[in-house]
Amino acid sequence: DVKVTQSSRYLVKRTGEKVFLECVQDMDHENMFWYRQDPGLGLRLIYFSYDVKMKEKGDIPEGYSVSREKKERFSLILESASTNQTSMYLCASSLAGVTDTQYFGPGTRLTVL
Amino acid sequence: EDQVTQSPEALRLQEGESSSLNCSYTVSGLRGLFWYRQDPGKGPEFLFTLYSAGEEKEKERLKATLTKKESFLHITAPKPEDSATYLCAVSPSGSARQLTFGSGTQLTVLP
Numbered sequence: 001d002v003k004v005t006q007s008s009r010y011l012v013k014r015t016g017e018k019v020f021l022e023c024v025q026d027m028d029h030e031n032m033f034w035y036r037q038d039p040g041l042g043l044r045l046i047y048f049s050y051d052v053k054m055k056e057k058g059d060i061p062e063g064y065s066v067s068r069e070k071k072e073r074f075s076l077i078l079e080s081a082s083t084n085q086t087s088m089y090l091c092a093s094s095l096a097g098v099t100d101t102q103y104f105g106p107g108t109r110l111t112v113l
Numbered sequence: 114e115d116q117v118t119q120s121p122e123a124l125r126l127q128e129g130e131s132s133s134l135n136c137s138y139t140v141s142g143l144r145g146l147f148w149y150r151q152d153p154g155k156g157p158e159f160l161f162t163l164y165s166a167g168e169e170k171e172k173e174r175l176k177a178t179l180t181k182k183e184s185f186l187h188i189t190a191p192k193p194e195d196s197a198t199y200l201c202a203v204s205p206s207g208s209a210r211q212l213t214f215g216s217g218t219q220l221t222v223l224p
Contacts, residue, residue, distance in 0.1 A: 100204035102159075
């Protein structure tokens with residue numbers, strides 16, 4: 001079974017703090033994704049990566065950056081957290097080429113005060 | 114622009130009352146259509162991938178079907194534990210790695 005893990009289930013930070021969200025997958029997937037999910041807005045893609053050290057912007061990259069130094073790990077960074085970044089953050093991974101099926105982690109509920 | 118529309122937004126069923134959820138899509142070309150189940154406060158759980166019109170897949174009380182314009186998730190004799198939000202997503206031909214998600218159908222099955 002594919003397993004995607006995220007470093008925290010719940011996180012509370014203050015405005016202006018730098019926030020790191022970590023995601024690890026154990027199935028040697030090439031593609032990894034970061035989404036945020038908000039009521040009424042659904043799942044929105046922030047960034048994705050299709051290879052180590054590669055990254056592409058999704059639909060809402062502003063205020064975020066990412067890092068992928070190893071194939072299994074994809075980090076989302078909030079350089080200076082703001083209250084409008086309070087959300088559920090979901091990481092996903094998929095295997096390149098064969099199918100685009102994405103497997104999701106359990107999510108991190110981030111609250112920025 | 115690729116679009117995915119799910120209906121209804123919310124559905125309440127009595128235990129044992131079968132029904133269907135709809136996912137309509139508009140894409141330039143379809144690589145795959147995906148169904149996920151999401152419980153409150155958790156990440157989406159993969160259910161099915163459908164690739165071509167006419168394809169069907171089943172898992173327990175769930176059956177997914179695909180036509181050229183829409184997909185249905187049929188729920189037969191649902192149980193309260195089937196209560197969840199069901200998400201539909203498509204993988205358009207021009208964007209091999211990304212999925213476009215619908216807003217989901219929130220299903221509640223009453224005992």
